[in-house]
Amino acid sequence: MKKWSLNNEKDVRTDFQKARAKAFGWPTHGEWRAILAILLMPLLPAATHAASTNNVDLSEVPLEQLLNMDVTILRGHDTLSKTPAAISVVTADDIRRSGAMNIPEALRQVPGMEVAQVNSSEWAVSARGFNDEFANKLLVLQDGRTVYSPLFSGVFWDTPGTMMEDIDRIEVIRGPGSTAWGANAVNGVINVITKNARDTQGWLTSAGAGNIDQGFINARYGGQFGSNVYYRVYGTYQNNDSFPQPNGREANDSWRLGRGGFHLDWYADEANLFTLQGDGYAGSMDETFTVFDVTSPTFTAQQPAVMDVRGANILGRWTHTFSDTSEFKAQLYYDRTSRDANIFAETRDTVDLDLQHNFALGERNNITWGFGYRYSTARMSGSPTVMFVPADDHLNLFSSFVQDEVTILPERVKLTMGTKIEHNDFSGWELEPGGRVAWTPDDRNTFWASVSRAVRTPSRSDEDIQFNEIQQTPFGPAVLQISGNHAFRSEKLMAYETGYRVHPCDKLSFDLATFYNVYTDLRSFKMGPGFPFIPTTEVNGMHGETYGLEAAATVELAPWWRLNPSYTLLKMELHKNSHSTDTTSAPLDEGENPQQQFSLHSGMDLPRNISLDATLRYVDSLPSLHVDSYVTMDARIAWRPTKNLELALVGQNLFEARHAEFRPTQVQNQATDVPRSFYAKVTWKF
Amino acid sequence: MASLSLNLIIGAAASLPGGVRGQDAAPSEYQMKAAFLYNFVKYIDWPESVLPEHAPLVIGVFGEDPFGGALDSILSNKVVNGHALIARHLTLLRDTTNCQVLFISSSEKRHWPEILKTLEGRSILTVSENWNQFTQAGGMICFFTEDRRVCFDINDNAARKASLNISSKLIQLRKKPSA
Numbered sequence: 132m133k134k135w136s137l138n139n140e141k142d143v144r145t146d147f148q149k150a151r152a153k154a155f156g157w158p159t160h161g162e163w164r165a166i167l168a169i170l171l172m173p174l175l176p177a178a179t180h181a182a183s184t185n186n187v188d189l190s191e192v193p194l195e196q197l198l199n200m201d202v203t204i205l206r207g208h209d210t211l212s213k214t215p216a217a218i219s220v221v222t223a224d225d226i227r228r229s230g231a232m233n234i235p236e237a238l239r240q241v242p243g244m245e246v247a248q249v250n251s252s253e254w255a256v257s258a259r260g261f262n263d264e265f266a267n268k269l270l271v272l273q274d275g276r277t278v279y280s281p282l283f284s285g286v287f288w289d290t291p292g293t294m295m296e297d298i299d300r301i302e303v304i305r306g307p308g309s310t311a312w313g314a315n316a317v318n319g320v321i322n323v324i325t326k327n328a329r330d331t332q333g334w335l336t337s338a339g340a341g342n343i344d345q346g347f348i349n350a351r352y353g354g355q356f357g358s359n360v361y362y363r364v365y366g367t368y369q370n371n372d373s374f375p376q377p378n379g380r381e382a383n384d385s386w387r388l389g390r391g392g393f394h395l396d397w398y399a400d401e402a403n404l405f406t407l408q409g410d411g412y413a414g415s416m417d418e419t420f421t422v423f424d425v426t427s428p429t430f431t432a433q434q435p436a437v438m439d440v441r442g443a444n445i446l447g448r449w450t451h452t453f454s455d456t457s458e459f460k461a462q463l464y465y466d467r468t469s470r471d472a473n474i475f476a477e478t479r480d481t482v483d484l485d486l487q488h489n490f491a492l493g494e495r496n497n498i499t500w501g502f503g504y505r506y507s508t509a510r511m512s513g514s515p516t517v518m519f520v521p522a523d524d525h526l527n528l529f530s531s532f533v534q535d536e537v538t539i540l541p542e543r544v545k546l547t548m549g550t551k552i553e554h555n556d557f558s559g560w561e562l563e564p565g566g567r568v569a570w571t572p573d574d575r576n577t578f579w580a581s582v583s584r585a586v587r588t589p590s591r592s593d594e595d596i597q598f599n600e601i602q603q604t605p606f607g608p609a610v611l612q613i614s615g616n617h618a619f620r621s622e623k624l625m626a627y628e629t630g631y632r633v634h635p636c637d638k639l640s641f642d643l644a645t646f647y648n649v650y651t652d653l654r655s656f657k658m659g660p661g662f663p664f665i666p667t668t669e670v671n672g673m674h675g676e677t678y679g680l681e682a683a684a685t686v687e688l689a690p691w692w693r694l695n696p697s698y699t700l701l702k703m704e705l706h707k708n709s710h711s712t713d714t715t716s717a718p719l720d721e722g723e724n725p726q727q728q729f730s731l732h733s734g735m736d737l738p739r740n741i742s743l744d745a746t747l748r749y750v751d752s753l754p755s756l757h758v759d760s761y762v763t764m765d766a767r768i769a770w771r772p773t774k775n776l777e778l779a780l781v782g783q784n785l786f787e788a789r790h791a792e793f794r795p796t797q798v799q800n801q802a803t804d805v806p807r808s809f810y811a812k813v814t815w816k817f
Numbered sequence: 818m819a820s821l822s823l824n825l826i827i828g829a830a831a832s833l834p835g836g837v838r839g840q841d842a843a844p845s846e847y848q849m850k851a852a853f854l855y856n857f858v859k860y861i862d863w864p865e866s867v868l869p870e871h872a873p874l875v876i877g878v879f880g881e882d883p884f885g886g887a888l889d890s891i892l893s894n895k896v897v898n899g900h901a902l903i904a905r906h907l908t909l910l911r912d913t914t915n916c917q918v919l920f921i922s923s924s925e926k927r928h929w930p931e932i933l934k935t936l937e938g939r940s941i942l943t944v945s946e947n948w949n950q951f952t953q954a955g956g957m958i959c960f961f962t963e964d965r966r967v968c969f970d971i972n973d974n975a976a977r978k979a980s981l982n983i984s985s986k987l988i989q990l991r992k993k994p995s996a
Contacts, residue, residue, distance in 0.1 A: 189844060189852035190891050197856065198990060201965045202849045211963060222965065358986075398989050401973070458993065 199330055212632050215547060215569035215579035217243065217644035217681060221301040223326070228734055228744040230767040230781030230810075231295065232344065232369070234323060235288055240730050240746060242681035242697040243305040243319070243644070247750075247793035250803040251343070251374045252386040252416040254288045255793050258305045258319030259646060260677045260703050260724045264795055268587055268622075270308060270316035273323045274408065275485070276446055276464050281507055281526055282477065282519075284315050284590040289388060289440050290468055291323060293410065294349045294365045296335060296814070297394075299326040305681065306628050306646060307565060307585035317585045317624050318648075325408075328353055328361035328396045334817050341781075341810025345370040345385075359398045366391040373417065374803035375789050382803040383435050388414030402452045409445035416440065419801045420474055423516040423599035429608045430663070431601050438472035456491035474516045479509035497536040499549075504529055519595045519615075529554045545569045557589040558621045580629045586621040593619040593654065593669055611667045613656070620671050625649045638687035645680040655707060655716040672713055673720075675705030691736040699728040722755025723796070740771040756794040762786060777814040784808060849967045850960055851887040854918060854944065857958065858897045860987035863917055864980050867940040874900035875915065879907045879932070880922030910935055921945040921956075929954060940980045957981070968992040 189197065201224060211218060219241045231237035235254040239246045245262040247255045257266035267284035270277070271291060278291040301323050308316030332353040340346045347370065353363035366389070373385040392410030399405060416438045424432035446464035453459065462485045469478040487501035505528040511519050534549025550564035565583030572578075598613040630644040652671035659666040683697040701724055705717040730748040737743060745766040752760040763786045769779035784790065789804040844852075854876055868874065876892065878884065892902040905916060910931065913919055919941050921932060933955050936943065945951045947961035947970075957976045960969050971991040976983050 189848060190855055190895065192852065194853075194856045194860075194987075194990065197849065197852055198966065198968065200844065200849065202844055202846045202962070202967055401985055401988050 195329065212634065212640075213545075213569055213571055213577050215545070215567035215581060215630070217305040217628065217630055217646070219243075219303045219305075219642075219683065221303065223296075223299055226295055226298055226301075228742065228767060228769075229732075229746065230744075230765065230779065230783065230812075232347070232810075233288070233295075234291055234301070234321075236783075237295075237298075237301055238303065238321070239748065240695070240697065240732060241303045242683045242699045242728075242730075243679075244303065244699075245724060245728070247753075248805050249793045249795060250382060250800060251371050251384040252289060253384075253800070256286070256288065257724075258303075259648065259679065260701055261318065261720065262724050263720075264793070265592070267590065268315070268318040269321065270319070271321045271323075274325055274446065275322075275448070275462055276444060276466060277481075277483065277505075279315065280468075280479070281524075281590055282509075283592040284587060287440075287468075287470065289386075289412075289414065289416070290442060292388075292390060292412070293323075293325055293392065294351055294367050294390075296337065296349065297325050297331060297351060297363070297365060299324050299330070305644065306581070307563070307583040307624065307626050315587055317587045317622070325394065328363045328394050329355075331363045331394075332361070335814070337812055337814040339779075339810050339812030341808055343372045343374075343806065343808040344810045345372050347810075360395065361398075362393060362395040364391070364393045375806055376801060376803055377791065382801045383417045383419040384801065384803060386414060386416040388412060388440075404450040406448040406450075407446070409443070411443040413441045414439075418472060420472070420516070421601070421800070422474055422514070423601065423610065425515070429601070429603075430610050431608070434473060436473040438470060440468075440470045442466070442468040453490070458489050460487045461485070474514045475512070475518070477509050477511045479507060481505060481507040492535075495538040497538075498534070499536075500531070500533040502531045513597070515599055517596065517598045519591055520597055521595065524591060524595075526556050527554075528556075543571060553588070555588050557594055557619070558586075561586045561588060561621060575634045577632045578630070581626070582628075583626050585624045585626065587624075588621050589619045591615070596669075607663065609663045609665055611656075611658070611665050613667045613669065616669050619654075619669055620652050622653050622671070623651045639685070641682070641684045643680065643682045645678075647678040648676065650675050650677070650705075653705065653720075655711055655713040657711070657713065670711070670713075672708045672711035673705055673716055674708060675703065675717070677701065677703045693734045695730075695732040695734075697730050701726055719755045719796075723753055725751035725753060725760070727751045742769050743767070750792070753793070756796070758791045758794060761790040761792070763790065775816045779812045779814070780809070781812065782807070782809045845887070846962065846967060847884045848887045848891075851884055851891045853960070853967065853969065854888065854920065855891050855895065855897075855902070857942070857944070857987065858900075858902065858918065860984040861942060861976075862982040862984075863940050867980075868900065868917055871899055873903050874917050875903045875905050876918040876920065877905045877907045877913060877916035878920045878922065879910075879913055879925060881924035882906055883922060914939055914941070916941060918942045918944060929956075936979075938979075942976065942979075942981055963992075 211220065221237050221241060226237050229237065229240065235246050235256050238244050238256065243258050245257050247262065249255055249264050253264060255262050255264045255266055257269055261268050265283045265285045271279055271286045273291045279286050301321060303319065303321050305319045308320035331351060334352050336350040338348040347368060349365070349367040351363055351365035353361065355361045368389040370387040371385060373381050373383060376382045390410060390412040392408065394408040395406065397405040418438050419433055419435045421431050422434045424430060444464060444466040446462065448460065448462045451459045464483050466481040467479065470476065483503065483505040485501065485503040487499065489499040491497050507526045509524050511522045513519060513522065530551065530553040532549060532551040534547060536545060536547045539546050547567040550562060553561045563584050563586060565581060567579065567581035569577060569579045592615065594615040594617055596613065596615040600611045600613055602609050602611060626646060626648045628644065628646045632642045634640045651674045653673035653675060654669055655672035657668045657670045657672065679699065679701040681699050683695065686694040688694060703721040703724060705721050707713050707717055728750050730746055732744065732746040735743045745764060747764050749762045750760060752758060763784045765783045766785060767779055767781045769777055771777045784805050784807050787807065789806040791804045794802050858874060874897065876888065878888065888904045892904045895902045907913055913932065913935060921943060923946050925932065942958065943956045944958045945956055947959050951959040955975050956972065958969050958971050960967055969991060970993055971983065971988055973983055973988055
């Protein structure tokens, strides 16, 4: 068996620098100069004025800008506090202060979310259990455009994304999504919402580098045509180094990705808003796959590869306001994604049309209904390691929903009932009804509860895949020849949730959500006789319950110091159905999720325009992957010498030189650890 | 390369003039609402008969005052379109007709139908907070908070009925509360 070199030949650092950086995770010489420069800046006379601790004079701030400023909320007037769902919002400010460079990093602090970095370019992200690189129970949207792949009902995390500074907020709802735009919102919905073009005017550029981030640059320009049309264009480029393997050597997982796009808003008149936006991206990821090789004594071979990813999308949206109580939205988008690795390639085109109408009926009812159609088609090519039969597909999805929000007792009790009805090519008709109730006894307290049914519809991986997975057994290597099953049914969920939010005083707020999920028809395997080639079929042979709670609080110790603790508890109890012979899937799936997670974020606004943020995080072990629990810290210190310039230094995963977060389970990639990393960043607006 | 360009940029920053802002403590919810009231006035036209040239423009707060001194301090010495701005605190219903903008505190929730009757036919901009779907009940502008930001919704039909002309620039900025 030929041995492949694992050294990344593009790395130009000297052997000494590389060895020191990898062994100690310390900044290199060049990075120290940058760090010292940033730390010494406050001492330079010309660039500093005495930082004003008085509030800025708001009468000097233009109206549009006032709308963008955060305030300290005095009472529980926040409309989000009355929502009968486990919702968290990651704001633009949270993203900036966390130093997150991509969407999975921005999700780490959200209670109930499991975010694990598999290698330099890949992530395993889920909510309330069932995490995996190919986690399939989470719906992810970017500006209303679905970014999950019908191949496995999950997300390739290089697909969604934009310039981080253009994200207005990320809404995370744990639990079945009620009026989400598409299918598969089983355990949660994530919607990444970018800013209006009006809020991103002028130039903004940022650039930086660190020990893992070999260099990144972002630039955006926003302007307007006349008085009603606002636009922006942006471009980003990121280049990341590889991660270490558990044995200390570098893995072959470095990557580079460029993105660009535009966003245009036309405020045609009081009642009509048109939006047109589009993005394109291209990049490549280094990988080393463990491929199926019939000629090898272990049936495996290590194959380094470069995976090319490319995509583009264009989306148009029309929002029409009929009256103060009635609004209509129509959205049409086209999306193309393409990925090409040596073991597998796919090019997928999707067209999606969605309509939604919201109106008040009488004094007590607020009705929302919607209809959507999606057509998705792909050309694929595979290899003995993984392929789909048939290779190409043409998938149709019809979905509709209706929801009524009834005011039972004005200001006190609201009941929301609705259902989603879908038809897909694999499992036919699916009905997902749900009900939610919210009780607000006064301005400070909200209690809510909900019951909903959700389904995870079959994907091409369930129906059409042909996949050779090599397992080491005491008798030698075995090859599970896994094939899809055209009789595979949807996985089903009945979710029972409750929650409580309280705002006892100005400086304290607390949010608690609990859930009890009952799953049936979960995916498991049926193995036939044979050795070493074991024919295996995917079946719906498992069921189970998951339950837990998510708690988060905001504590204002001082006007300039805020703490955000959060805690997540998850218990998973999966069982094989009585006639199933699969005794491995249940413990394997359970053990891929941490039982407890804790995080504590401290945000400080210090004098002289310095801000300091630190997040301590604890994640419990993943027993079936042999990944230990870990505690680590991310920190960011930033300085604004002028209102247009920000210098920041970010450290991530600071406690240990490296730690494991996940191990690949299905498509075998190299196992890597997440290293301690730093980067410095300059942001300039004008 | 990265560290070299950082040094260049830092060198340039040392000679840039500029005010210092951004890391100041965030304004409070009511400082922000006071700032909005001040700004609304710039985008609304009152009929000449109600607000003659050079007459003072009164912003009244009816009921419990949530602003602290924020409204008084933001309006002090301000003039918009030739009208000096004055803040007034009102406790009697009959005094509410003597202003051009009336902010109705949530302490007066229960009296809203009475207030609406008193203001009928008068060109007074009514502003309040998101209770009882204020704008659906005939109120003109309502504040609500979403995710640590203050937003507002506008019922321009009610404003037109009161002969108030709200500029489309202001209407563009309105937002619908999600609850």
